[in-house]
Amino acid sequence: MADLRCEIGGIKSPNPFWLASAPPTDKEYNVVRALRAGWGGVVWKTLGLDPPVVNVSSRYGTLTVDGQRMTGFNNIELITDRPLEVNLREIKQVKRDWPDRAIVVSLMVPCEEPCWETILKQVEETGADGVELNFGCPHGMSERGMGSAVGQVPEYVEMVARWCKKHSRMPVLVKLTPNVSSILGPARAAVAGTADGVSLINTINSIASVDLDVMAPTPTVDGKGAHGGYCGPAVKPIALAMVAEIDRDPECRNIPISGIGGVSNWRDAAEFIALGSTTVQVCTAAMHYGFKIVDDMITGLNDWMDVKGYRTIEDFRGLATRNYVNWQDLNMNYEIVARIDQDLCIKCGLCHVACEDTSHQSIAAMRVDGARRYEVVESECVGCNLCMHVCPVDGCITMHRVDENKPYVTWKDDPRNPMRQAAE
Amino acid sequence: MSESSGIAAGRLSAVDVAANFTDVKDPLDRRRALIEASRCYFCYDAPCMEACPTGIDIPNFIRKIATDNVRASAVNILEENIFGGACARVCPTEILCEEACVRMTQESKPVQIGALQRYATDWLMAREGQPFERGEPTGKHVAVVGAGPAGLACAHRLAMLGHEVTVYEARERAGGLNEYGIAAYKVPGGFAQSEVDFITGIGGITVECGKALGRDVTLAALRRDHDAVFLGCGLAGVRALGDEGESLSGVVNAVDFIAALRQADDLTTLPVGRRVVVIGGGNTAIDVAVQSKRLGAEDVTLVYRRGADDMSATWHEQEFAQQNGVRLKLWARPVRILGTGGKVTGVEFEYTRRGADGTLAGTGETFTIEADQVFKAIGQMLVPDPLVEGGNQVLALDGGKIVIDDDRATSLRGVFAGGDCVATGEDLTVQAVQDGKVAAHAIDRFLR
Ligand SMILES: Cc1cc2nc3c(=O)[nH]c(=O)nc-3n(C[C@H](O)[C@H](O)[C@H](O)COP(=O)(O)OP(=O)(O)OC[C@H]3O[C@@H](n4cnc5c(N)ncnc54)[C@H](O)[C@@H]3O)c2cc1C
Ligand SMILES: Cc1cc2nc3c(=O)[nH]c(=O)nc-3n(C[C@H](O)[C@H](O)[C@H](O)COP(=O)(O)O)c2cc1C
Ligand code: SF4
Ligand code: SF4
Ligand code: SF4
Numbered sequence: 001m002a003d004l005r006c007e008i009g010g011i012k013s014p015n016p017f018w019l020a021s022a023p024p025t026d027k028e029y030n031v032v033r034a035l036r037a038g039w040g041g042v043v044w045k046t047l048g049l050d051p052p053v054v055n056v057s058s059r060y061g062t063l064t065v066d067g068q069r070m071t072g073f074n075n076i077e078l079i080t081d082r083p084l085e086v087n088l089r090e091i092k093q094v095k096r097d098w099p100d101r102a103i104v105v106s107l108m109v110p111c112e113e114p115c116w117e118t119i120l121k122q123v124e125e126t127g128a129d130g131v132e133l134n135f136g137c138p139h140g141m142s143e144r145g146m147g148s149a150v151g152q153v154p155e156y157v158e159m160v161a162r163w164c165k166k167h168s169r170m171p172v173l174v175k176l177t178p179n180v181s182s183i184l185g186p187a188r189a190a191v192a193g194t195a196d197g198v199s200l201i202n203t204i205n206s207i208a209s210v211d212l213d214v215m216a217p218t219p220t221v222d223g224k225g226a227h228g229g230y231c232g233p234a235v236k237p238i239a240l241a242m243v244a245e246i247d248r249d250p251e252c253r254n255i256p257i258s259g260i261g262g263v264s265n266w267r268d269a270a271e272f273i274a275l276g277s278t279t280v281q282v283c284t285a286a287m288h289y290g291f292k293i294v295d296d297m298i299t300g301l302n303d304w305m306d307v308k309g310y311r312t313i314e315d316f317r318g319l320a321t322r323n324y325v326n327w328q329d330l331n332m333n334y335e336i337v338a339r340i341d342q343d344l345c346i347k348c349g350l351c352h353v354a355c356e357d358t359s360h361q362s363i364a365a366m367r368v369d370g371a372r373r374y375e376v377v378e379s380e381c382v383g384c385n386l387c388m389h390v391c392p393v394d395g396c397i398t399m400h401r402v403d404e405n406k407p408y409v410t411w412k413d414d415p416r417n418p419m420r421q422a423a424e
Numbered sequence: 425m426s427e428s429s430g431i432a433a434g435r436l437s438a439v440d441v442a443a444n445f446t447d448v449k450d451p452l453d454r455r456r457a458l459i460e461a462s463r464c465y466f467c468y469d470a471p472c473m474e475a476c477p478t479g480i481d482i483p484n485f486i487r488k489i490a491t492d493n494v495r496a497s498a499v500n501i502l503e504e505n506i507f508g509g510a511c512a513r514v515c516p517t518e519i520l521c522e523e524a525c526v527r528m529t530q531e532s533k534p535v536q537i538g539a540l541q542r543y544a545t546d547w548l549m550a551r552e553g554q555p556f557e558r559g560e561p562t563g564k565h566v567a568v569v570g571a572g573p574a575g576l577a578c579a580h581r582l583a584m585l586g587h588e589v590t591v592y593e594a595r596e597r598a599g600g601l602n603e604y605g606i607a608a609y610k611v612p613g614g615f616a617q618s619e620v621d622f623i624t625g626i627g628g629i630t631v632e633c634g635k636a637l638g639r640d641v642t643l644a645a646l647r648r649d650h651d652a653v654f655l656g657c658g659l660a661g662v663r664a665l666g667d668e669g670e671s672l673s674g675v676v677n678a679v680d681f682i683a684a685l686r687q688a689d690d691l692t693t694l695p696v697g698r699r700v701v702v703i704g705g706g707n708t709a710i711d712v713a714v715q716s717k718r719l720g721a722e723d724v725t726l727v728y729r730r731g732a733d734d735m736s737a738t739w740h741e742q743e744f745a746q747q748n749g750v751r752l753k754l755w756a757r758p759v760r761i762l763g764t765g766g767k768v769t770g771v772e773f774e775y776t777r778r779g780a781d782g783t784l785a786g787t788g789e790t791f792t793i794e795a796d797q798v799f800k801a802i803g804q805m806l807v808p809d810p811l812v813e814g815g816n817q818v819l820a821l822d823g824g825k826i827v828i829d830d831d832r833a834t835s836l837r838g839v840f841a842g843g844d845c846v847a848t849g850e851d852l853t854v855q856a857v858q859d860g861k862v863a864a865h866a867i868d869r870f871l872r
Contacts, residue, residue: 066462066490067458067459067462067490346526346527346529346530347467347471347526347529348465348467348468348470348526349467349468349469349470350465350466350467350468352468352469353468365468365469372469372471392465392526392530393530
């Protein structure tokens with residue numbers, strides 16, 4: 001049995017699986033159902049100043065890929081639309097009833113110190129474990145000078161983080177918006193503002209689709225659509241890159257990370273942790289399937305850790321960051337070619353047509369006694385992997401090393417590099 | 425003898441009969457079609473395509489279903505196979521496209537190509553007529569004999585190519601075996617006739633029903649009055665057992681029974697035996713067995729002289745018969761049809777086995793199955809009479825079929841043939857359609 005307990009910026013959690021600040025955490029009712037299902041923590045749906053915001057209908061748009069619904073998910077919702085006092089009362093109750101779980105409160109108020117000071121005091125009284133500053137929301141709130149409008153300006157991030165540390169004993173996590181050209185700007189600002197951790201990513205500015213009958217972006221509200229925030233499985237690669245960027249950045253000084261974006265199962269979570277996250281947060285997967293999915297996350301991560309011999313989250317946290325390098329640090333001498341396991345091959349021809357039409361013409365289509373046969377022309381194969389990715393049979397195409405373990409030579413030292421500094 | 429013995433109508437209630445003869449397959453709705461379509465890998469040099477006798481671009485039409493581009497999907501199907509609707513319902517896909525599907529190799533669960541084909545063609549047929557335009561008139565006039573799949577597919581393609589067509593059909597209705605032969609639950613709801621209307625909707629095709637070659641018109645006259653002739657007359661004859669008991673009342677040709685069933689307005693008025701024996705091992709045998717069961721026959725036994733692998737009915741059809749409560753009795757051949765008072769009472773069979781040289785041998789041991797109705801389903805054959813003129817066989821025949829070349833041209837100049845009356849492949853609707861299509865292009869080349 002692996003030990004899944006973790007601690008991020010002083011916030012303790014029995015497991016790394018938290019619900020992200022979003023509709024699943026908008027009310028005591030939902031949160032209690034989640035905690036009962038086994039979630040290690042929740043980030044309460046973002047609180048703001050009264051009067052509460054008003055939401056529109058409809059609110060969600062989706063990307064369906066090959067029949068898989070909710071591959072990408074887009075929303076135009078704002079922060080909580082319930083009175084502050086109601087939320088605070090419920091948070092207090094939940095924390096009292098569930099002392100072992102991480103109860104973090106997401107906040108978004110105007111960029112004025114007194115506003116933050118006031119709300120922090122109110123949150124502190126609930127006994128919550130920490131706060132998360134929502135600088136991320138790309139729609140609705142940013143037009144009001146909050147959310148990503150703040151998150152995109154590193155100076156504001158640092159300033160608000162500093163206020164929060166000044167006016168509260170609670171750990172402060174800064175939630176980062178991905179709608180920036182480099183995530184390091186706001187991340188370093190959070191570090192400079194002495195935040196206890198960063199959470200990322202919030203949603204990506206998006207139009208989920210266009211309703212071609214209404215001729216408007218979806219979700220449509222009475223014939224019109226606004227840009228929204230994109231999340232779900234489709235954003236995971238973007239989130240991973242941003243998490244890794246922060247984790248390897250010396251200036252970010254190993255600031256604790258709560259990884260968010262498309263986490264749907266234990267494997268996604270393990271990947272975020274391998275790139276430096278301490279906890280992960282989930283929204284879309286829960287909104288798609290309900291809270292029970294955490295069972296797979298907990299047991300899956302546990303069993304995988306047991307198999308790998310990792311006893312704690314810390315044992316493998318960040319291990320993949322070490323191997324995250326820039327292109328110029330890759331080994332130019334490493335050479336692989338594709339190989340087809342003819343016994344597994346089902347003769348779909350996809351490897352051939354992909355390589356033939358769009359790559360290097362290195363998979364030959366043949367007929368042997370009338371039967372189809374696809375064969376790699378090793379001399380032409382550049383080891384790009386495309387065939388392996390398009391092959392519908394797991395393990396049928398594999399890549400094999402053919403460079404006979406030549407020395408590790410990066411582009412900097414590669415003789416083919418015209419800019420190479422002379423070795424001697 | 426109880427009241428229900430012998431041959432009687434109304435063995436089942438109208439409700440049960442209606443349920444037994446509705447669509448045997450549940451058509452895919454949009455949601456299921458999208459899920460199924462997404463299973464297709466969009467193969468390169470797709471094996472399924474090669475296995476479809478009409479060469480439909482299967483990955484292409486399936487992808488179009490997946491993108492809700494359904495009209496274009498249906499056009500893809502119909503441009504190769506104007507009977508795409510019928511074929512989607514009747515093709516034994518388990519030995520054609522779906523057998524070749526790479527998902528079959530991978531997981532023994534092929535993409536349901538037939539069901540998807542039906543989804544697309546039904547979609548189009550529910551909304552509009554056939555989607556092709558009649559070609560610029562060439563002034564040429566082609567005679568087609570037989571309004572079955574071969575004849576009508578040929579006629580449609582000829583119309584697309586600009587030729588005028590007259591179809592001579594012996595029966596009262598067009599459609600061939602789609603109208604008179606295919607099992608009722610495969611094409612319910614008057615599908616065959618609506619498809620005939622759909623196909624002839626292109627224009628330039630006149631169907632003259634009740635006009636038989638050899639009776640109402642002669643081949644010589646057709647050749648004289650038209651620029652070319654296509655023979656798609658199928659197999660109008662039925663093989664006999666050669667047993668004197670065949671004349672007993674209750675001994676019936678399966679195809680005649682099925683034709684009557686297909687034409688009956690009210691199936692509860694169609695008499696069927698209580699204990700039925702079917703002799704044969706093909707489509708027709710399976711269909712007559714299952715349909716008599718579904719009409720209310722109590723015991724139906726299908727007896728075939730060889731093993732399951734030798735049956736021309738596919739494994740799927742054999743399973744289907746068994747699921748319907750038909751008993752399959754293999755390795756037995758009829759010796760004698762038994763009767764009293766002019767009525768059949770049973771059939772005596774002899775056990776058989778494969779002899780040393782692979783030929784069939786009787787074991788000498790016999791058994792009897794009691795029956796009040798016996799269906800003969802041992803094969804249909806070409807009726808060569810219409811092809812005889814002045815005492816001479818005017819067309820070369822071989823093995824009871826019209827001899828043709830790759831173009832479907834017969835030994836007579838300007839006369840082409842296709843479908844069951846030739847030997848291009850299996851006797852299947854889809855093969856007949858391909859023959860008609862190929863012949864139309866050959867005729868077009870011949871006429872230009
Ligand atoms: C009981 C049964 C079930 C079958 N089930 C299936 C199935 O499920 N799937 C499948 O793919 N195939 C099935 N088949 C086979 C399929 O029906 C045939 O292969 C197909 O219909 C052949 O088409 P065709 O146009 O060559 O002949 P037909 O469909 O037989 O059409 C020939 C037409 O020519 C007419 N004709 C005949 N002689 C003359 C003449 N002298 N003058 C004018 N007209 C004439 C006939 O009346 C008929 O309309 C089945 C066949 C039978 C008998
Ligand atoms: C409907 C909806 C509402 C959201 N509201 C908030 C919010 O109020 N505050 C916040 O910080 N993030 C909010 N988010 C962003 C999520 O917390 C999370 O960062 C994002 O959805 C990525 O995670 P996922 O891919 O697991 O969904 C919202 C997301 C959705 C889908
Ligand atoms: S993609 Fe894979 S299964 Fe398909 S032909 Fe190539 S090797 Fe075979
Ligand atoms: S016509 Fe028949 S064999 Fe061809 S693709 Fe359609 S169902 Fe398959
Ligand atoms: S073989 Fe199967 S998976 Fe491949 S194109 Fe045909 S239907 Fe699709």
